[in-house]
Amino acid sequence: MDQPSDTTRRHFLSLAGSAAVLGAVPIVTLRPAEATPAMLASAIRNVVGEAPIRTGKVKLDVPPLVENGNTVPMTVSVTSPMTPEDHVKSIHVFNEKNPQPNIGNFYLGPHAGRAQVSTRIRLADSQKVVAIARLSDDTFWLASVDVVVTLAACTEEVI
Amino acid sequence: MASALINVPKTAKRGDIIEVKTLMSHIMEPGYRHTASGKMVPRDIITSFTCRFDGTEIFRTDLFPAIAANPFITFFTRATGSGKFEFEWIGDNGFSETASASISVE
Numbered sequence: 001m002d003q004p005s006d007t008t009r010r011h012f013l014s015l016a017g018s019a020a021v022l023g024a025v026p027i028v029t030l031r032p033a034e035a036t037p038a039m040l041a042s043a044i045r046n047v048v049g050e051a052p053i054r055t056g057k058v059k060l061d062v063p064p065l066v067e068n069g070n071t072v073p074m075t076v077s078v079t080s081p082m083t084p085e086d087h088v089k090s091i092h093v094f095n096e097k098n099p100q101p102n103i104g105n106f107y108l109g110p111h112a113g114r115a116q117v118s119t120r121i122r123l124a125d126s127q128k129v130v131a132i133a134r135l136s137d138d139t140f141w142l143a144s145v146d147v148v149v150t151l152a153a154c155t156e157e158v159i
Numbered sequence: 160m161a162s163a164l165i166n167v168p169k170t171a172k173r174g175d176i177i178e179v180k181t182l183m184s185h186i187m188e189p190g191y192r193h194t195a196s197g198k199m200v201p202r203d204i205i206t207s208f209t210c211r212f213d214g215t216e217i218f219r220t221d222l223f224p225a226i227a228a229n230p231f232i233t234f235f236t237r238a239t240g241s242g243k244f245e246f247e248w249i250g251d252n253g254f255s256e257t258a259s260a261s262i263s264v265e
Contacts, residue, residue: 071227098225099191105221113176113237120227122189154189154224158200
């Protein structure tokens with residue numbers, strides 16, 4: 001009687017082992033590729049071209065520690081008099097590790113009075129968020145913030 | 160179904176800088192998620208938001224999947240005269256919604 005039960009246990013263990021392997025493989029292969037810092041750099045180059053990017057003038061407000069990456073409040077403000085001669089033309093926001101490097105492009109002008117926009121964004125991982133402002137003299141100014149995300153967005157399973 | 164929330168001051172003094180807050184209800188499905196059976200959920204997002212004041216564009220946004228569900232966008236504008244703000248959201252699968260708000264400026 002010992003012999004059959006032993007075989008059954010061994011059989012069960014090997015089945016369980018292969019099931020675990022089979023189960024693990026799709027989870028790994030189904031995850032879409034993340035954007036890489038190189039994609040971030042090329043997305044920024046698409047907007048900026050060959051122009052130099054300077055640090056300053058832009059203020060990017062994102063909480064440094066985020067519990068839920070599905071909705072992260074973000075405010076970008078730029079120091080500018082917002083006159084017809086000297087104003088912010090556009091604000092571009094990028095990320096490092098979401099599936100896509102772009103977050104949003106905001107186009108404003110001297111009539112805005114104040115160069116500030118707010119929205120809520122998604123972050124798929126702990127990463128760097130970059131905001132770039134284009135001024136009326138076609139200079140580019142940058143600010144970046146490192147954000148730690150506890151619960152990631154974008155790539156989770158749909159229930 | 161789809162609905163917009165707009166917050167614009169009803170009155171303002173000429174030259175004041177006013178804040179415009181907008182929210183459009185939309186799932187903003189990013190197109191990178193899978194069901195439990197491994198099927199890809201197709202992208203369904205708003206791709207563009209525009210605000211016009213008396214027909215002139217004053218603010219525009221390109222949206223990407225990294226914008227959270229129910230896009231909430233706020234911006235500023237200078238009150239130059241009484242008139243009407245018109246808002247327009249355009250997205251995937253023929254999504255198109257408009258809303259408007261009036262302001263009287265002294």
